[in-house]
Amino acid sequence: MSQFVRNSNGRARVLVTGGCGFIGSNFIHHLIEDTNAEIANLDLLTYAGNLQTVADVADHPRHRFVQGDIADSNLVRQLIDDFAPTYLINFAAESHVDRSIDGPADFIHTNIVGTYNLLDNALSYWRTLDNVDQARFRFLHVSTDEVYGSLGDHGTFSEDTPYAPNSPYSASKAASDHLVRAWYHTYGLPTLTTNCSNNYGPYQFPEKLIPLVILNALEGKPLPIYGDGQNVRDWLFVEDHCRAIWLTVNEGKPGEIYNIGGNSEKTNLEVVDTLCLLLDELLPDSLHSPHSQLKTFVADRPGHDWRYAIDASKIRNQLGWQPQETFESGMRKTVQWYLDHLDWCEAVNADNYDGQRLGLQ
Ligand code: NAD
Numbered sequence: 272m273s274q275f276v277r278n279s280n281g282r283a284r285v286l287v288t289g290g291c292g293f294i295g296s297n298f299i300h301h302l303i304e305d306t307n308a309e310i311a312n313l314d315l316l317t318y319a320g321n322l323q324t325v326a327d328v329a330d331h332p333r334h335r336f337v338q339g340d341i342a343d344s345n346l347v348r349q350l351i352d353d354f355a356p357t358y359l360i361n362f363a364a365e366s367h368v369d370r371s372i373d374g375p376a377d378f379i380h381t382n383i384v385g386t387y388n389l390l391d392n393a394l395s396y397w398r399t400l401d402n403v404d405q406a407r408f409r410f411l412h413v414s415t416d417e418v419y420g421s422l423g424d425h426g427t428f429s430e431d432t433p434y435a436p437n438s439p440y441s442a443s444k445a446a447s448d449h450l451v452r453a454w455y456h457t458y459g460l461p462t463l464t465t466n467c468s469n470n471y472g473p474y475q476f477p478e479k480l481i482p483l484v485i486l487n488a489l490e491g492k493p494l495p496i497y498g499d500g501q502n503v504r505d506w507l508f509v510e511d512h513c514r515a516i517w518l519t520v521n522e523g524k525p526g527e528i529y530n531i532g533g534n535s536e537k538t539n540l541e542v543v544d545t546l547c548l549l550l551d552e553l554l555p556d557s558l559h560s561p562h563s564q565l566k567t568f569v570a571d572r573p574g575h576d577w578r579y580a581i582d583a584s585k586i587r588n589q590l591g592w593q594p595q596e597t598f599e600s601g602m603r604k605t606v607q608w609y610l611d612h613l614d615w616c617e618a619v620n621a622d623n624y625d626g627q628r629l630g631l632q
């Protein structure tokens with residue numbers, strides 16, 4: 272790890288965990304394209320992380336990759352000491368609700384123990400910094416709206432909504448959020464937490480609804496819709512989430528939580544119908560058109576949360592953030608990206624996932 276050169280001319284040095292996954296990789300691309308930050312990318316390369324996802328920045332002078340587990344204390348301590356981060360941004364997680372139903376252990380390990388280990392080592396490092404660097408340091412924890420539980424047909428989640436997680440995934444994320452809160456209140460570590468709604472866009476692993484539907488549709492396979500398809504999610508284009516995180520780590524107030532959402536509530540059926548129409552248009556010669564004929568209602572997810580909706584007024588009013596993409600523009604970009612990157616889909620699915628149903632235990 273001695274490859275890290277400490278003199279960075281005042282640039283932010285950003286330790287990104289989980290940078291080979293969906294949101295983390297989009298964030299790294301954002302940092303490379305739109306900032307002068309230097310990046311260390313710590314990722315275990317689980318089934319959900321792949322070096323192909325960051326292949327275009329692999330040799331970039333401002334990006335260094337380190338393979339390892341956020342729960343490995345020796346590794347994290349050495350990496351933090353060598354890299355001397357200005358910011359630590361924790362994207363690393365087990366992220367798929369269905370997998371958490373089948374096997375919660377990895378979720379406890381990474382999401383809870385791993386976050387604890389990052390906090391513990393970040394605090395030890397922060398205590399060694401001088402006043403100027405202590406004041407600048409931030410630990411930003413990327414979390415989810417699922418910690419708030421499930422809404423009925425009305426209302427939204429605000430930062431004051433009580434936690435009520437319902438799945439092993441959301442319970443593990445809720446636990447990690449509480450640890451982050453405690454490290455601020457007890458030890459004074461300058462932490463921030465963001466709780467975001469459903470993301471979509473490039474590089475999402477094809478176990479999640481949107482890429483799964485696109486890839487199944489291309490092969491003429493059934494498009495699985497859990498239950499009656501009326502569950503509602505609030506969708507945000509991933510690049511808008513990345514812009515919100517960078518703004519929050521730079522401008523947010525330590526100890527605060529910021530909710531992030533797309534103000535774009537859709538039933539799952541509306542999402543699948545939108546994808547089918549886009550595929551019909553973009554693939555006029557497809558043998559499977561109209562793709563909506565592939566829609567198939569299947570057994571519901573156990574404990575399926577009914578509805579999520581985010582009140583993002585705090586980050587909008589206090590930090591001036593708002594999404595740049597609409598659902599329509601973001602979905603069009605997303606479908607086109609998958610059509611143009613079928614080689615990436617094949618590479619990340621290889622030996623990992625073939626589209627089978629998960630989470631029915
Ligand atoms: P992802 O599953 O696509 O990627 C997770 C990454 O973390 C992978 O690269 C994986 O290899 C890595 N990882 C897993 N365990 C690790 C460990 N022990 N040590 C180091 N690296 C490890 O997840 P994502 O969708 O990009 O989500 C990123 C974060 O954002 C998560 O914390 C998730 O809870 C949160 N989030 C996701 C969404 C969403 O819609 N995807 C919405 C809100 C919040």
Ligand code: DAU
Nearest residue numbers: 366367368415416417468469478479480495496497502539
């Ligand atoms: O809300 C934020 C969360 O969004 C993140 O914290 C999670 O990491 C992320 O995975 C996502 O969770 P969801 O469970 O909402 O995402 P998923 O894509 O798995 O499912 C979206 C909706 O679609 C959900 O209501 C379940 C449904 N679904 C999902 C799949 C995979 C289907 O109907 N069919 C499917 O095949």
